Amino acid sequence: MERKVVFPGMLLPYALLAPQILIILVFFYVPAGQALWMSTLLQDPLGLSVQFVGLENFQTVLSDPAYRQTIARTMFFSVAVTVCAMVPAVLLALMADRVVRGAMPYKTILIIPYAIAPAVAGALWLFLFNPSVGVVSYYMGRLGLDWNPKIDGSHAMWLIIIASAWKQIAYNFVFFLAGLQSIPKSLIEAAQIDGASPRRRFWTIIFPLLSPTTFFLIVVNFVYAFFETFGVIHAATQGGPGKSTEIMIYKVWYDGFIAQDLGRSAAQSVILMAIVVALTVVQFRFVERKVHY
Amino acid sequence: MFLTKRALIGAAAAGIMAASTAAYAQQRTNIEVWIGLTGPAQEEMIKYGQEFNASQTKYNVNVTFRGQYPEQRAAAFAAFRAGNPPHVMQMFDAGTGDMFGLPRATVPVSEVFQRAGLQFDPAQFLGPARGYYSRPDGTLNSMPYNVSTAVLFYNKDIFRKAGLDPNKAPATWPEMIDAAKKIRATNAAECGFSTTWLAWIMLEQFSALHDLPMSTEGNGRGGLNAVLNFNDAPRAKMVQTLIDMSRDKSFQYGGRSNDANALFVAGTCGMLLQSSGGHAGIARDLKAEFGVGFLPHWPDLTTSPKNGIVGGASLWVFNAPNRSAEEFRGVAEFLAFMSRTEMLVRFAKATGFLPATNAAFAAMQAEGFFTQNAGRDVPILQLTRGTPTPNSSGYRFGRWTEIRDMYHEEVEKALQGQQTAQVALDNAVRRGNEALRQFERTATAAQ
Numbered sequence: 130m131e132r133k134v135v136f137p138g139m140l141l142p143y144a145l146l147a148p149q150i151l152i153i154l155v156f157f158y159v160p161a162g163q164a165l166w167m168s169t170l171l172q173d174p175l176g177l178s179v180q181f182v183g184l185e186n187f188q189t190v191l192s193d194p195a196y197r198q199t200i201a202r203t204m205f206f207s208v209a210v211t212v213c214a215m216v217p218a219v220l221l222a223l224m225a226d227r228v229v230r231g232a233m234p235y236k237t238i239l240i241i242p243y244a245i246a247p248a249v250a251g252a253l254w255l256f257l258f259n260p261s262v263g264v265v266s267y268y269m270g271r272l273g274l275d276w277n278p279k280i281d282g283s284h285a286m287w288l289i290i291i292a293s294a295w296k297q298i299a300y301n302f303v304f305f306l307a308g309l310q311s312i313p314k315s316l317i318e319a320a321q322i323d324g325a326s327p328r329r330r331f332w333t334i335i336f337p338l339l340s341p342t343t344f345f346l347i348v349v350n351f352v353y354a355f356f357e358t359f360g361v362i363h364a365a366t367q368g369g370p371g372k373s374t375e376i377m378i379y380k381v382w383y384d385g386f387i388a389q390d391l392g393r394s395a396a397q398s399v400i401l402m403a404i405v406v407a408l409t410v411v412q413f414r415f416v417e418r419k420v421h422y
Numbered sequence: 423m424f425l426t427k428r429a430l431i432g433a434a435a436a437g438i439m440a441a442s443t444a445a446y447a448q449q450r451t452n453i454e455v456w457i458g459l460t461g462p463a464q465e466e467m468i469k470y471g472q473e474f475n476a477s478q479t480k481y482n483v484n485v486t487f488r489g490q491y492p493e494q495r496a497a498a499f500a501a502f503r504a505g506n507p508p509h510v511m512q513m514f515d516a517g518t519g520d521m522f523g524l525p526r527a528t529v530p531v532s533e534v535f536q537r538a539g540l541q542f543d544p545a546q547f548l549g550p551a552r553g554y555y556s557r558p559d560g561t562l563n564s565m566p567y568n569v570s571t572a573v574l575f576y577n578k579d580i581f582r583k584a585g586l587d588p589n590k591a592p593a594t595w596p597e598m599i600d601a602a603k604k605i606r607a608t609n610a611a612e613c614g615f616s617t618t619w620l621a622w623i624m625l626e627q628f629s630a631l632h633d634l635p636m637s638t639e640g641n642g643r644g645g646l647n648a649v650l651n652f653n654d655a656p657r658a659k660m661v662q663t664l665i666d667m668s669r670d671k672s673f674q675y676g677g678r679s680n681d682a683n684a685l686f687v688a689g690t691c692g693m694l695l696q697s698s699g700g701h702a703g704i705a706r707d708l709k710a711e712f713g714v715g716f717l718p719h720w721p722d723l724t725t726s727p728k729n730g731i732v733g734g735a736s737l738w739v740f741n742a743p744n745r746s747a748e749e750f751r752g753v754a755e756f757l758a759f760m761s762r763t764e765m766l767v768r769f770a771k772a773t774g775f776l777p778a779t780n781a782a783f784a785a786m787q788a789e790g791f792f793t794q795n796a797g798r799d800v801p802i803l804q805l806t807r808g809t810p811t812p813n814s815s816g817y818r819f820g821r822w823t824e825i826r827d828m829y830h831e832e833v834e835k836a837l838q839g840q841q842t843a844q845v846a847l848d849n850a851v852r853r854g855n856e857a858l859r860q861f862e863r864t865a866t867a868a869q
Binding site: 173174175177281369370372386388389 | 676
C-alpha cells in the first residue's frame with residue numbers, strides 16, 4: 130500500500146535539483162578540478178610560461194623533509210585543538226545543564242566566542258600573550274616563567290592551539306548542551322536511586338548517550354583545525370618562529386600567494402584534500418561503530 | 423499631443439546633455455594605479471592622484487589600495503594573468519628580482535617616458551635607488567618612489583642610566599656590543615638591542631655595508647643562474663653574535679617584519695635597528711629622547727663601510743595587449759608629476775620616507791628641514807656615502823620574498839638553540855638555491 134510520489138516527466142525534478150547542482154559545480158567541482166590541473170603545471174609568478182610537468186610538483190613536495198614535518202605538525206595541532214576544544218565544552222555543558230535559575234545568560238555568555246572571527250581571536254590572544262605588552266605574559270613573567278612565543282616554537286604552538294580551541298569551545302558547548310538535554314531524566318534518576326555515583330552515571334549513561342554528538346563534533350573539529358584556523362595563525366604567528374606553527378593550510382596559502390608558486394601550492398591543496406577525505410572515511414568506518422544512536 | 427511632443431523634446435535634450443557629459447568624462451583616459459602602503463603614506467598617494475586629475479583634463483588616475491605589498495602583488499599578478507593588470511603597480515624591494523626576471527610583463531619607465539616624448543633623467547634619483555632598480559645599461563626599469571634604508575635608533579635616557587654618552591651612537595659592532603652589555607650590567611633596560619626586518623638588516627644591509635657578495639654572478643645581475651653563497655664566516659659570525667648576545671638579553675629577538683619596534687618604544691630595549699621609515703612612529707610613541715646613528719660595521723672587515731641599500735618600493739608599469747599609446751602617455755605624465763621635486767619633498771615630510779631624488783634632498787636641506795629634525799638626514803647620508811659597488815647596489819634574485827623567509831626561519835631555529843649559526847646559513851643557502859633554480863627554470867621558459 131506504499132504510495133510513491135512520482136513527478137510527471139523528467140524535466141521538473143532536474144529543474145528543482147539544478148540550483149543545488151549548479152552551486153556545487155561552481156563552488157566545488159570546478160575549483161577542485163582546476164587545483165588538480167594546476168598541480169601538474171610549472172609556471173612563473175606571472176603565468177608567462179606554463180609547462181606541463183605531470184606529477185613533478187607532488188614529487189618535489191613529498192620528498193621535502195620540511196613538508197613531511199608540516200604534515201606531522203598538522204596532525205598534532207588538529208588532535209590538540211580537538212581535545213582542548215571538546216573537553217572544556219563537555220564540562221561546561223554539564224555545569225550549564227544543572228543550572229536552573231538564570232540559565233539563559235550563562236548559555237549566552239558561553240556561546241558568544243563562536244561569533245568572533247578567527248583572525249580577531251588570533252589578534253586577541255596574541256595581544257594577551259605578547260611578550261612586551263601582554264597582560265598574561267606579564268603575570269607569567271612575575272611567576273618566573275620566561276614566556277616568549279616570538280622565539281620559542283612550543284610556546285607559539287600552544288598559543289595558536291589555545292586561541293583556535295577557545296573559539297571552538299562555544300560551538301561544541303551548544304551541541305553538547307543540546308545532547309545532554311535530550312537524555313531522558315528518568316534514566317539518570319533510576320541510576321541515582323540505584324546508588325550510582327555522579328562519575329559512574331557520567332561514564333555509563335551520559336557519555337554513551339552523548340556519543341553521536343561527540344562523534345559528530347570530532348569530525349567537525351578536525352576539519353575546523355585543518356582549514357579554518359588559518360586566520361588565527363596568520364594573525365598570531367605567521368607560521369613562525371622557524372616553521373614551528375606552519376600547518377598544511379598555511380603553507381598552501383604561503384606558497385601560492387607569497388611565494389607565487391601556484392603548481393606547488395595546488396599540489397599541496399590536492400594532498401590536503403586527500404588527507405582530510407581519508408581521515409573522515411577512517412572516522413566513519415572505525416569510530417562510528419562504537420557510536421550508539 | 424503638444425505636451426507629449428514638448429516632453430519628448432525635453433527628454434531628447436536631456437539625453438544629449440547626458441551623452442555629452444558622458445563623452446566629456448570618456449575623453450579622459452583612465453589610468454589604474456595600485457598601491458600597497460598603509461597609513462599616512464597611503465593617504466598621501468591617493469591625494470596626489472586626485473591632484474594630478476585636477477591639474478589636467480586628459481587623464482583620470484585612480485590610485486587604489488589593494489592590500490599590503492604581498493596581497494597587492496598577488497592581486498596584480500592575477501589581474502595580469504587575466505589580461506587586465508593595473509597600469510602602474512607599487513612593488514616592494516624584495517619583489518624586484520621577480521620583475522627583472524620576467525621582463526616581458528613590464529615596460530621600463532625609461533622607455534615609458536621616451537615613448538611619451540618626455541624628458542627623463544635616471545641620474546636624478548639617489549645613487550643606490552637608481553642602482554637597485556636599473557638595468558646594467560642604465561635603463562631604469564621601475565621608478566623609485568618610497569625609499570628607505572636601515573639605521574640605528576637609541577634611547578638616550580637608557581644610555582644615560584647605563585653611563586653611556588647619549589650624544590654618541592655606537593658606530594661599530596664592538597661598540598654596539600659593549601653598549602648593550604653595559605645596558606644589561608647596569609640594568610638600565612631589560613634588553614640591550616633588538617632588530618626589525620631581520621634578513622633585510624642582518625643579511626642584505628650587512629652584505630652591502632661590508633662589500634660582500636650574496637651570490638655569484640654579481641648578486642644576480644649577471645644572469646638567472648646566480649648561486650647564493652652568503653654562508654661564509656663574516657655573516658655566520660654576525661648571526662652567532664646575535665645568538666651569543668641573546669643569552670644575557672643584550673640582544674632580544676622581537677619577531678619578523680616590524681614587530682621588534684614594540685620592544686623599543688616600550689622602553690624594553692635600549693637600541694633598535696630599524697627602517698628609517700619607522701622614524702615618525704618612534705618619535706610619536708617613545709616616551710624618551712632618542713638619537714639616530716648609522717648601521718654599525720665590523721672594523722676587522724672594513725674601515726670604510728659602503729652605502730646601505732634601499733628598501734621601500736618602486737613603481738612598475740605593466741605591459742598588456744590591450745594598452746593604447748595614449749594610456750602609456752598618461753602613465754608617463756603621472757609618473758613625471760609624482761617625481762617632481764615639490765611632490766617628493768611633501769611625501770618625504772609627511773611619511774618619513776626619504777626623498778627619492780637628489781634634487782628633493784637638496785631642497786629639504788636648503789629649507790633647513792634636517793636642522794629642525796635632527797637625525798632625519800642620517801639615512802640619506804648613509805645611502806649616499808662612498809662609491810657604490812656591485813655588492814652595495816642591491817641584487818636580482820627571483821623569489822627573494824620567500825628566500826628572505828627561509829633566512830628568517832633558519833636563524834630563528836638557531837636562536838632557539840636548535841642549530842648553529844653556520845648550519846642556519848648553510849640551510850638558508852641550500853633552500854634558497856633550490857628556489858632560485860626553480861625560478862630560473864620558469865623564467866627561462868618565459869623569455
